[in-house]
Amino acid sequence: MKQLLVLVADGMGDWPLEALGNKTPLEAAHTPNMDFLAANGCMGTCQTVPEGMQPGSDVANMALLGYAPETYHTGRGPIEAAAQGLELDPDDLVWRLNLVTVSGYDHQATMLDYSAGHMDTKVAREIITHLQDQLGDATFTFYPGIQYRHLLVQKKGRTAPEAGLSINPPHDITDQPIAADLGAYASSTRLMNLLTRARELMAPWSNRCAANAIWPWGQGTPLMLPGFESTFGPRGGIISAVDLVKGLGRAAGMEVMEIPGATGFLDTNYQGKVDAARMFLDQGDYVYLHVEAPDECGHMGDPAKKIQAIEDFDAKVLGPLLQSHGQRDMLWVLTCDHFTPIARRTHTTDPVPFVIHSAGITPSHHSTRFDEAQAARTGLLLDGGPTLMATILDWAGWKA
Ligand SMILES: [Zn+2]
Known part of the structure; x- marks a missing residue:
């Protein structure tokens, strides 16, 4: 049985951009290490986001971890609650x-x-603590998280009318009207009251941050995942800056590694992630290493930054790991969870490119680059994350 290393560049997939000479950021980026995997592996695409589901990182990462989102996904909030x-x-x-x-x-x-300008965690915690002091009650509890990402728990909310409200993820509606969402919030007097009061209570922070409102969304009942090791076999570990990815790992009983200085952006601690992966592979079987920056740059609509995020992933994550572990008999997977096209500044449901590399796998094509078009050209389209998981387990000699 081989060890498995799954490398996920969040939101890396993109569409051709005129500004890049009709190349995608991945095509425009200089990625010698990704291209090495492409030339020496099996490339294809995978429909990580099931039809009819929101193309969020929660759904797509759950799929890449081998769990069918149709069965296990209850919402984004519950996954992040599991992380905390x-x-x-x-x-x-x-x-x-x-x-x-x-x-x-x-x-x-x-x-x-x-993201309220990717606001500072310390200031955000002050605000959330104040909101809990002033607005927390027997029904609602605020829990502080990282930067702009926090949680709200509604006691006995499973059967409450709020459970069925449809609120847009805020990153999907940048510069767009929020009237429909405000209408949905207003259907619940207590929820709308919470929003209105929060706006008033946040006013004193207006000179210290850009945040001026709360936006509850992605609600659901607590996440229940069958254990990763008992379900799939390998003992797994997760490396990510992002609560929702850590939450998936924790709910699946995987080891969730805390990386000092992991930010979810271009300034993240890449070396810390690489070191954690190496350390876990000294005794564990499976590492899921997730980098958030390409997605954030997609949301920003900034091609140059997205190219930098991809080149950093290649040079600071994949390259060093190939240096130290390239000669070992293990199985490598490189993919992204979903597309975050610059042109859309939000996620889409396009099937994601992947490459699987290991000794003994004959390259199924003659690609020299890892990118969206070359992956699609192989004609290999897997119907979901669980299929990709079954494939890599099989090729690595594990029987699920
Ligand atoms: Zn994502």
């Missing part, structure tokens, strides 16, 4: 809560920034 190790009742409703920048709460209001 919150004690929850099965009847709770867990919301992801963003601190955001809106233009107002009037009919013409728009979502100016889903």
